[in-house]
Amino acid sequence: MADNLRSQSKLKEMALIVQKFGGTSVANPDRIKNVATRVAKYHAAGDQVVVVVSAMSGVTDGLIKMAKEIMPLPNEREMDMLLATGEQTTIALMAIALHALKVPAVSMTGAQAGIVTDGVHTKAKIQNITPKQVRSLLNQGNVVIVAGFQGQTHEGQITTLGRGGSDLTGIALAAALKADLCQIYTDVDGVYTADPRIVPGAQKLNEISYDEMLELASLGAKVMQSRSVEFAKKFGVVFEVRSSLNDNPGTIVKEETRSMEGVVIRGVSLDKNQAKITLISVPDRPGVAAAVFKAIADANINVDIIVQNVSHQTDAPSTDISFTVDKPDLLKANKVIESLKESIGYRAVTTNEKIGKVSIVGVGMRSHPGVAAKMFETLARESINIDMISTSEIKVSVVIDLAKGEQAMRAVHEAFLGK
Amino acid sequence: MADNLRSQSKLKEMALIVQKFGGTSVANPDRIKNVATRVAKYHAAGDQVVVVVSAMSGVTDGLIKMAKEIMPLPNEREMDMLLATGEQTTIALMAIALHALKVPAVSMTGAQAGIVTDGVHTKAKIQNITPKQVRSLLNQGNVVIVAGFQGQTHEGQITTLGRGGSDLTGIALAAALKADLCQIYTDVDGVYTADPRIVPGAQKLNEISYDEMLELASLGAKVMQSRSVEFAKKFGVVFEVRSSLNDNPGTIVKEETRSMEGVVIRGVSLDKNQAKITLISVPDRPGVAAAVFKAIADANINVDIIVQNVSHQTDAPSTDISFTVDKPDLLKANKVIESLKESIGYRAVTTNEKIGKVSIVGVGMRSHPGVAAKMFETLARESINIDMISTSEIKVSVVIDLAKGEQAMRAVHEAFLGK
Numbered sequence: 001m002a003d004n005l006r007s008q009s010k011l012k013e014m015a016l017i018v019q020k021f022g023g024t025s026v027a028n029p030d031r032i033k034n035v036a037t038r039v040a041k042y043h044a045a046g047d048q049v050v051v052v053v054s055a056m057s058g059v060t061d062g063l064i065k066m067a068k069e070i071m072p073l074p075n076e077r078e079m080d081m082l083l084a085t086g087e088q089t090t091i092a093l094m095a096i097a098l099h100a101l102k103v104p105a106v107s108m109t110g111a112q113a114g115i116v117t118d119g120v121h122t123k124a125k126i127q128n129i130t131p132k133q134v135r136s137l138l139n140q141g142n143v144v145i146v147a148g149f150q151g152q153t154h155e156g157q158i159t160t161l162g163r164g165g166s167d168l169t170g171i172a173l174a175a176a177l178k179a180d181l182c183q184i185y186t187d188v189d190g191v192y193t194a195d196p197r198i199v200p201g202a203q204k205l206n207e208i209s210y211d212e213m214l215e216l217a218s219l220g221a222k223v224m225q226s227r228s229v230e231f232a233k234k235f236g237v238v239f240e241v242r243s244s245l246n247d248n249p250g251t252i253v254k255e256e257t258r259s260m261e262g263v264v265i266r267g268v269s270l271d272k273n274q275a276k277i278t279l280i281s282v283p284d285r286p287g288v289a290a291a292v293f294k295a296i297a298d299a300n301i302n303v304d305i306i307v308q309n310v311s312h313q314t315d316a317p318s319t320d321i322s323f324t325v326d327k328p329d330l331l332k333a334n335k336v337i338e339s340l341k342e343s344i345g346y347r348a349v350t351t352n353e354k355i356g357k358v359s360i361v362g363v364g365m366r367s368h369p370g371v372a373a374k375m376f377e378t379l380a381r382e383s384i385n386i387d388m389i390s391t392s393e394i395k396v397s398v399v400i401d402l403a404k405g406e407q408a409m410r411a412v413h414e415a416f417l418g419k
Numbered sequence: 420m421a422d423n424l425r426s427q428s429k430l431k432e433m434a435l436i437v438q439k440f441g442g443t444s445v446a447n448p449d450r451i452k453n454v455a456t457r458v459a460k461y462h463a464a465g466d467q468v469v470v471v472v473s474a475m476s477g478v479t480d481g482l483i484k485m486a487k488e489i490m491p492l493p494n495e496r497e498m499d500m501l502l503a504t505g506e507q508t509t510i511a512l513m514a515i516a517l518h519a520l521k522v523p524a525v526s527m528t529g530a531q532a533g534i535v536t537d538g539v540h541t542k543a544k545i546q547n548i549t550p551k552q553v554r555s556l557l558n559q560g561n562v563v564i565v566a567g568f569q570g571q572t573h574e575g576q577i578t579t580l581g582r583g584g585s586d587l588t589g590i591a592l593a594a595a596l597k598a599d600l601c602q603i604y605t606d607v608d609g610v611y612t613a614d615p616r617i618v619p620g621a622q623k624l625n626e627i628s629y630d631e632m633l634e635l636a637s638l639g640a641k642v643m644q645s646r647s648v649e650f651a652k653k654f655g656v657v658f659e660v661r662s663s664l665n666d667n668p669g670t671i672v673k674e675e676t677r678s679m680e681g682v683v684i685r686g687v688s689l690d691k692n693q694a695k696i697t698l699i700s701v702p703d704r705p706g707v708a709a710a711v712f713k714a715i716a717d718a719n720i721n722v723d724i725i726v727q728n729v730s731h732q733t734d735a736p737s738t739d740i741s742f743t744v745d746k747p748d749l750l751k752a753n754k755v756i757e758s759l760k761e762s763i764g765y766r767a768v769t770t771n772e773k774i775g776k777v778s779i780v781g782v783g784m785r786s787h788p789g790v791a792a793k794m795f796e797t798l799a800r801e802s803i804n805i806d807m808i809s810t811s812e813i814k815v816s817v818v819i820d821l822a823k824g825e826q827a828m829r830a831v832h833e834a835f836l837g838k
Binding site (some may be wrong): 028031033063066068069070071074075077078079081082085088089091092093095096097099100106107109112156158392 | 448451452483485486488489490493494496497500501503504507510512514515518519525526528531575576577636774815
């Protein structure tokens with residue numbers, strides 16, 4: 001039982017485990033009781049357990065709605081004061097649910113748990129954690145329940161950590177406590193070689209490296225925010241992504257090991273959330289690309305892939321520049337580009353929302369040449385045209401017609417990961 | 420305008436005012452905006468304003484309901500952690516509502532405002548307040564919004580103050596800040612000579628002494644808990660009870676002044692929430708009453724009026740003992756009494772829920788003999804039988820048939836306060 005709970009990791013008899021549960025796992029009193037039952041099993045097995053929880057799903061949105069009813073752009077310090085109540089509610093209810101199972105448990109706000117952040121409200125960064133109280137409560141036999149997503153400045157101001165903040169709390173606490181394992185509970189069984197809803201043969205990965213996880217996170221596999229993975233990588237926190245709905249072992253995320261390199265490709269992802277902008281016949285002179293992407297960055301728009309083709313003519317050299325942005329930013333990006341028309345002097349601009357980005361990720365591809373070629377061949381065999389290409393050391397991405405995205409994903413998965 | 424707002428009190432040009440708003444005044448974003456508009460007027464008039472708020476009405480009950488769904492008797496420390504979120508939500512929304520009116524405002528939890536309590540969770544007592552931060556924010560021109568009902572122990576544990584806790588926060592902050600005025604906003608216009616719904620001729624009092632207010636509070640006039648009035652009396656905090664629904668001046672509660680003694684009776688109250696228990700034919704020997712009321716007190720039941728009649732016989736002296744308790748405690752009290760039947764040896768016990776307690780209150784009656792007699796005569800003229808009588812230096816209470824309670828109240832009000 002305990003072995004299954006602990007999954008593939010080789011834990012000591014009595015381990016210190018940080019378990020993070022998201023908003024859907026604690027959405028109502030019944031689900032909170034379910035989580036408590038899980039936590040109680042670890043406690044009964046002799047483990048020291050720190051539980052990190054999010055706000056009950058819907059609560060944060062409800063609070064934001066009320067604030068916006070009063071003022072469209074509420075002050076960020078006050079939003080932190082407001083939103084921090086969401087997690088505080090969950091920790092108290094979780095402690096009560098553990099008491100109902102006769103498990104000693106104490107809840108702590110981020111501030112009480114010693115999570116100190118900078119003063120950038122609504123997206124504060126953790127500066128340090130002094131979990132003295134947490135450790136002392138653990139040593140007295142308690143489960144300690146910590147409010148995710150929140151902290152406190154040195155001056156005692158309540159802050160929140162922004163998107164993915166509760167994952168970050170879990171991983172940062174695991175680092176500060178030198179926990180034996182950090183478990184991130186979610187509504188999927190772990191990290192898959194591809195989205196199982198699209199690729200029926202997709203397999204759950206037993207393990208994955210931080211870098212691969214980061215690429216997948218940034219490629220649209222929505223398991224976790226990059227930020228928490230980066231933090232885990234920086235502090236060497238081994239964590240497990242697993243389901244709060246069953247006892248299946250999840251996926252262990254850790255530093256790359258030699259054995260990982262034997263596997264060329266770790267996963268295939270499809271990102272349907274990109275849109276493409278193309279500037280046609282841009283004068284091919286120094287500084288043009290800089291001007292374009294400076295303006296886009298100033299508008300706070302993230303650019304993913306950039307492709308510039310070779311010049312068409314030699315007498316009045318001009319080129320095409322294409323790049324992708326998140327779909328919701330397309331309108332804004334288009335406006336920025338149109339405002340540059342005179343200063344840059346391009347001929348026309350086109351946009352395309354019907355694109356999909358298929359990526360393969362794996363640390364093994366570093367030592368296996370020909371991975372990109374094999375991907376392109378696979379797509380060619382499926383008569384899928386490649387629009388843009390982007391590569392890094394451990395991934396290859398191609399932009400294709402959105403309508404062929406899932407077909408491409410299945411074909412590529414079969415080619416690299418099929419059995 | 421500002422004069423009307425400031426009511427009868429003679430305030431300096433720029434005053435420091437503490438304003439407390441209860442749950443119904445902040446029940447939703449619209450009402451929060453209304454309160455903000457009121458606060459903004461004081462701020463615009465140059466006053467320094469500290470706003471104390473309760474949880475939005477319904478919020479606390481909703482939190483309690485969730486906790487009890489998980490466990491019938493949840494841990495008190497965790498209940499404090501849970502319930503403190505209610506006021507924290509309101510302070511943030513109130514700050515945002517003031518920002519929407521371009522009024523600089525900063526919210527503070529009880530802990531941040533320097534409210535230090537003992538560690539008795541769910542009914543903590545304020546030990547001291549160090550409002551350094553509050554004062555500094557006021558001096559920078561901010562309205563400071565403080566979460567009512569909550570504090571923090573020296574060790575950093577979140578506590579709540581129990582029933583009437585937000586009033587107490589307001590009055591205690593006014594004391595600590597040496598505020599010029601403390602305003603308790605509620606849904607009535609102030610303190611009346613009697614409940615205007617029962618006595619059409621009831622008049623709003625311009626002022627009332629702490630002691631009179633205390634008697635009224637304990638006699639069923641539900642304006643405020645005794646506890647906050649006692650605190651105000653102890654620290655000499657002058658406060659005003661007034662309506663959050665209009666700009667009418669309210670009732671100033673303060674130390675007794677010579678002029679108050681000219682008025683014999685300050686008010687008439689009717690308490691319908693009492694029930695009577697009578698022990699019939701109790702052996703009239705020493706220690707019997709002690710045994711009865713020790714057992715009742717051990718069961719944590721408050722007794723209001725106690726009456727013991729003279730003995731019936733001289734050979735085997737026996738007597739009747741009657742006392743009143745809050746109606747919800749009647750069953751429990753009856754059980755306690757029945758458990759004593761053998762050891763005490765009374766003949767029978769009867770209970771009566773259909774009683775009403777009519778009281779007159781006024782510091783002036785000390786120097787005006789015959790007040791009680793006039794009250795009894797008035798009731799006799801109305802053919803209302805008196806069941807029990809209880810007096811203090813500044814009040815006379817009679818227990819009568821509940822059905823005649825309102826009639827009695829009107830007659831007594833007419834006799835003492837009619838125009």
